[in-house]
Amino acid sequence: MLDKVIKQKLVVIGNGMAGIRTVEALLERAPDLYDITVFGSEPYGNYNRILLSPVLAGEKTVDDIMLNTVDWYEDNNITLRKGETISMIDRRTCEVVTEAGERVPYDRLLVATGSNPIMLPLPGKELPGVIGFRDIYDVDRMIKASTDYRNAVVIGGGLLGLEAANGLMKRGMNVTVVHLLDTLMERQLDPVAGGLLRKSLEERGMVFKMPAQTQAILGEDRVTGVRFGDGTELPADLVVMAVGIRPNFELAKKAGLYCERGIVVSDTMQTYDGRIYAVGECVQHRRQTYGLVAPLFDQAKVCANHLAMKGFATYDGSVTSTKLKVTGIDLFSAGDFAPGPDKEEIVLQDANRGVYKRIILKDKKIVGAVLYGDTIDGPWYFQHLRDGTDVSHMRERLVFGAANLGEGGVSGQNSVAAMSDETEICGCNGVCKGAIVKAISEKKLFTLDDVRAHTKASSSCGSCTGLVEQVLAFTLGGDYSAAPKVKPLCKCTDHSHDDVRRVIVEQQLKTIPAVMRFMEWKTLNGCHSCRPALNYYLLATWPGEYRDDQQSRFINERVHANIQKDGTYSVVPRMWGGVTTPSELRAIADVAEKFNIPTVKVTGGQRIDLLGVKKEDLPAVWADLNDAGMVSGHAYAKGLRTVKTCVGSEWCRFGTQDSTGLGVKLEKFMWGSWTPAKVKLGVSGCPRNCAEATCKDVGVVCVDSGYEIHFAGAAGLHIKGTEFLTKVETEDETLEVIVALTQLYREEGWYLERMYKWCDRVGLEQIRKRVVDDVANRKALFARFAYSQQFAQTDPWAERASRGVDRNEFAPLAELELA
Amino acid sequence: MTSWIEIGALDDIPRLGSRVVRTPGGNIAVFRTESDEVFALDDRCPHKGGPLSQGIVHNKRVTCPLHNFVIELASGQAVAPDEGCTHTHPAKVENGIVWLSVRQAAAVS
Ligand SMILES: Cc1cc2nc3c(=O)[nH]c(=O)nc-3n(C[C@H](O)[C@H](O)[C@H](O)COP(=O)(O)OP(=O)(O)OC[C@H]3O[C@@H](n4cnc5c(N)ncnc54)[C@H](O)[C@@H]3O)c2cc1C
Numbered sequence: 001m002l003d004k005v006i007k008q009k010l011v012v013i014g015n016g017m018a019g020i021r022t023v024e025a026l027l028e029r030a031p032d033l034y035d036i037t038v039f040g041s042e043p044y045g046n047y048n049r050i051l052l053s054p055v056l057a058g059e060k061t062v063d064d065i066m067l068n069t070v071d072w073y074e075d076n077n078i079t080l081r082k083g084e085t086i087s088m089i090d091r092r093t094c095e096v097v098t099e100a101g102e103r104v105p106y107d108r109l110l111v112a113t114g115s116n117p118i119m120l121p122l123p124g125k126e127l128p129g130v131i132g133f134r135d136i137y138d139v140d141r142m143i144k145a146s147t148d149y150r151n152a153v154v155i156g157g158g159l160l161g162l163e164a165a166n167g168l169m170k171r172g173m174n175v176t177v178v179h180l181l182d183t184l185m186e187r188q189l190d191p192v193a194g195g196l197l198r199k200s201l202e203e204r205g206m207v208f209k210m211p212a213q214t215q216a217i218l219g220e221d222r223v224t225g226v227r228f229g230d231g232t233e234l235p236a237d238l239v240v241m242a243v244g245i246r247p248n249f250e251l252a253k254k255a256g257l258y259c260e261r262g263i264v265v266s267d268t269m270q271t272y273d274g275r276i277y278a279v280g281e282c283v284q285h286r287r288q289t290y291g292l293v294a295p296l297f298d299q300a301k302v303c304a305n306h307l308a309m310k311g312f313a314t315y316d317g318s319v320t321s322t323k324l325k326v327t328g329i330d331l332f333s334a335g336d337f338a339p340g341p342d343k344e345e346i347v348l349q350d351a352n353r354g355v356y357k358r359i360i361l362k363d364k365k366i367v368g369a370v371l372y373g374d375t376i377d378g379p380w381y382f383q384h385l386r387d388g389t390d391v392s393h394m395r396e397r398l399v400f401g402a403a404n405l406g407e408g409g410v411s412g413q414n415s416v417a418a419m420s421d422e423t424e425i426c427g428c429n430g431v432c433k434g435a436i437v438k439a440i441s442e443k444k445l446f447t448l449d450d451v452r453a454h455t456k457a458s459s460s461c462g463s464c465t466g467l468v469e470q471v472l473a474f475t476l477g478g479d480y481s482a483a484p485k486v487k488p489l490c491k492c493t494d495h496s497h498d499d500v501r502r503v504i505v506e507q508q509l510k511t512i513p514a515v516m517r518f519m520e521w522k523t524l525n526g527c528h529s530c531r532p533a534l535n536y537y538l539l540a541t542w543p544g545e546y547r548d549d550q551q552s553r554f555i556n557e558r559v560h561a562n563i564q565k566d567g568t569y570s571v572v573p574r575m576w577g578g579v580t581t582p583s584e585l586r587a588i589a590d591v592a593e594k595f596n597i598p599t600v601k602v603t604g605g606q607r608i609d610l611l612g613v614k615k616e617d618l619p620a621v622w623a624d625l626n627d628a629g630m631v632s633g634h635a636y637a638k639g640l641r642t643v644k645t646c647v648g649s650e651w652c653r654f655g656t657q658d659s660t661g662l663g664v665k666l667e668k669f670m671w672g673s674w675t676p677a678k679v680k681l682g683v684s685g686c687p688r689n690c691a692e693a694t695c696k697d698v699g700v701v702c703v704d705s706g707y708e709i710h711f712a713g714a715a716g717l718h719i720k721g722t723e724f725l726t727k728v729e730t731e732d733e734t735l736e737v738i739v740a741l742t743q744l745y746r747e748e749g750w751y752l753e754r755m756y757k758w759c760d761r762v763g764l765e766q767i768r769k770r771v772v773d774d775v776a777n778r779k780a781l782f783a784r785f786a787y788s789q790q791f792a793q794t795d796p797w798a799e800r801a802s803r804g805v806d807r808n809e810f811a812p813l814a815e816l817e818l819a
Numbered sequence: 820m821t822s823w824i825e826i827g828a829l830d831d832i833p834r835l836g837s838r839v840v841r842t843p844g845g846n847i848a849v850f851r852t853e854s855d856e857v858f859a860l861d862d863r864c865p866h867k868g869g870p871l872s873q874g875i876v877h878n879k880r881v882t883c884p885l886h887n888f889v890i891e892l893a894s895g896q897a898v899a900p901d902e903g904c905t906h907t908h909p910a911k912v913e914n915g916i917v918w919l920s921v922r923q924a925a926a927v928s
Pocket residue numbers: 013014015016017018019039040041042049050051052053084085086087112113114115133134135160163248251279280281282290291292293294296323325477478479
């Protein structure tokens with residue numbers, strides 16, 4: 001390079017999980033912005049600290065847990081100074097000073113110094129044989145002790161202490177765990193679960209002394225024992241202190257950075273000195289410090305974003321969950337489970353199976369969960385906890401888990417650990433457990449997204465997401481899978497669906513490039529996930545103004561037919577309410593013969609499907625169908641699909657109302673509208689419900705005295721009965737409520753989020769309030785829907801068959817006869 | 820030897836879109852990027868043969884409509900972690916006209 005650009009210097013103190021995660025995320029966002037130097041006290045690359053427990057237990061080796069080898073730093077032009085400790089930060093000159101006295105300048109500094117184990121100030125704590133449990137060095141010393149000595153005492157009955165005790169026991173030592181309180185892991189477990197845990201650890205040979213206060217560590221040249229407050233003593237050749245961690249912020253504090261229990265940072269992970277960032281266990285954010293990786297990774301992302309000068313993202317704190325990594329013990333805990341006057345609990349206890357579950361609810365939401373013995377649903381509860389889902393509608397069955405609710409979980413006995421490698425995890429993409437485990441361990445995958453990208457598992461319908469998370473947790477042993485609370489719309493941005501929708505309105509953004517520019521998209525033209533989403537949001541927000549971007553539509557919506565696996569298309573003409581006529585049927589028959597359409601099939605939504613149409617024949621097929629009075633059935637659309645009806649009072653002896661007529665009316669009013677995901681309706685003429693209205697997105701069940709309106713059902717990947725919304729007396733009111741409901745969904749739903757998911761997310765009561773109770777609001781919603789229909793109700797087939805719209809789409813550009 | 824064949828006007832291909840050219844050896848998809856570059860690939864996804872011309876084009880990539888493989892337009896390579904490759908053909912634009920040079924080997928499926 002001739003005129004070499006002088007890059008800014010980024011210095012990182014701390015070569016650990018949070019610091020390097022930040023660097024990785026920074027490289028993704030702005031690979032060439034900085035000259036990066038990393039200082040780390042430990043003489044290694046970056047390794048997975050979480051997995052020290054399995055290393056201690058002999059289930060993994062140190063090599064297994066390396067995340068970034070020394071080569072990685074080289075490949076990414078990062079200067080790694082391992083084994084070097086920084087002893088001072090000189091903010092005046094913007095330099096860091098190494099222990100050896102060398103000064104290294106920085107433009108920006110990242111402090112990621114983690115934390116140190118708390119060593120109780122007991123007499124004898126300096127004796128050889130007394131150690132903490134934090135790094136490879138500690139683990140090496142423990143392993144060595146286990147070959148030379150017999151008796152170990154672990155002080156601290158929390159997560160770390162129990163994992164240390166388990167490892168030492170596996171290495172053949174006699175282990176006693178000393179705990180100050182009478183419940184193990186009291187920060188994560190309630191007394192019942194703590195008792196179950198203690199029992200099963202005792203069965204494996206662990207000994208407990210609790211409640212007990214350690215008073216002194218005994219010995220001359222090396223530890224020989226421990227004395228307690230009650231005067232008793234225990235022999236010990238090794239004492240592991242695992243009573244907690246203390247954020248390591250001395251360095252920052254000496255440099256004059258504001259610290260309380262950790263280095264205090266803002267929502268952008270900056271310290272009081274704007275050039276200096278901090279992430280990881282050493283920081284305090286909004287009064288919180290964290291000791292688990294999931295929140296640290298969230299912080300890393302935000303910090304990287306800011307370092308990359310992409311602004312915008314902020315860290316809002318995290319909710320965490322815990323899993324104990326002792327093989328064979330299933331334990332999961334999340335959120336807040338202390339009893340309280342405003343809280344309710346659901347408890348399931350099955351002593352024979354060794355299962356205990358306690359779910360804590362507050363304001364209809366899950367706020368805490370403790371699971372023991374059967375933790376398969378842990379991630380599922382945790383998801384609802386983080387999302388703040390209103391769970392009142394599933395309350396009775398909540399404690400039995402996702403499978404029981406038809407949410408695609410699996411039952412307890414079926415836990416992933418017990419599955420064979422051949423067990424298929426992802427039905428959509430045919431990925432078995434072995435393949436996922438292999439990818440996770442060989443390619444060092446961390447997150448659900450990584451697994452999706454590498455194996456395709458859970459990348460389609462997503463119903464196996466819970467399982468894949470289980471496989472991740474089981475393979476890695478930790479809780480990595482926790483995604484940030486707000487899910488970004490896709491990988492091209494850090495913003496959530498809600499953010500995007502809000503900003504489109506606030507900033508009056510009216511084109512896809514405008515949204516991408518304003519919200520600082522990370523890719524040039526987005527991708528196949530975000531472009532269709534943005535196109536829909538703009539279309540729904542600015543009816544009549546926004547010009548639909550055909551190139552941002554999935555092929556089916558671009559050509560108004562459904563692509564099939566061989567690249568041909570299927571065509572479904574609209575049949576209002578499922579009613580047809582002899583002349584329509586004749587026209588369909590003629591078309592099928594004329595164009596040699598191989599398959600003609602009746603669909604589940606009471607329509608006729610012509611399958612196997614060649615793309616170039618589409619306009620002609622449509623022209624013939626148009627001539628017979630038929631229009632597109634939008635069978636391909638994220639929009640109103642079908643209204644299924646029964647014959648109702650016109651023919652049926654049980655019919656109470658004209659269900660067919662009402663269905664036709666609804667369909668005629670609503671066809672052509674685009675929605676976040678497909679919308680299917682059903683109208684049944686009496687509670688016998690022949691039109692299966694109660695598993696549709698919106699269903700009407702006619703009764704003598706009027707019309708019951710139901711919604712948020714599903715009968716696809718998931719099966720879910722509808723929720724009752726309201727009952728009205730006339731057809732007109734029915735139409736008004738359903739249209740208003742659909743409009744609310746159009747305005748608030750996330751792209752590809754079915755109505756039932758939307759309802760789960762925002763809550764049935766919320767929706768009822770705005771659609772049923774608040775009549776003025778209902779009328780306003782109705783009016784907005786009606787307004788946008790003016791622009792939506794043109795038959796896309798007619799436009800293309802006879803008005804030449806998009807002609808290019810259907811004809812080849814050229815035909816070549818090559819020699 | 821490269822023999823160029825004129826296949827049509829650039830404006831007949833939508834930006835961030837594609838059109839197909841029929842050849843006896845199968846369809847070739849011709850893509851146009853946002854900045855008016857053109858690329859030509861066999862219209863067959865390396866995964867299960869999906870028609871790439873029907874996919875969503877973003878930057879210099881296309882996403883297959885069948886199972887979302889992402890293919891680099893310049894090289895025909897699937898973007899990692901997916902694997903596979905589609906044959907490419909030289910294509911260029913001159914004065915608003917698109918030219919294609921069909922690589923015979925590639926046209927044999
Ligand atoms: C045994 C064990 C089991 C765990 N299990 C889990 C689990 O199951 N789930 C979970 O989520 N979390 C678990 N954790 C916690 C998790 O490992 C930590 O939260 C995480 O590693 C913290 O990352 P960090 O980058 O903040 O600190 P660290 O990973 O500790 O990195 C800090 C690094 O900075 C270096 N350093 C400090 N000061 C300086 C200096 N002045 N100059 C140079 N270098 C310096 C340190 O040597 C260290 O390498 C576990 C931790 C341990 C020890």
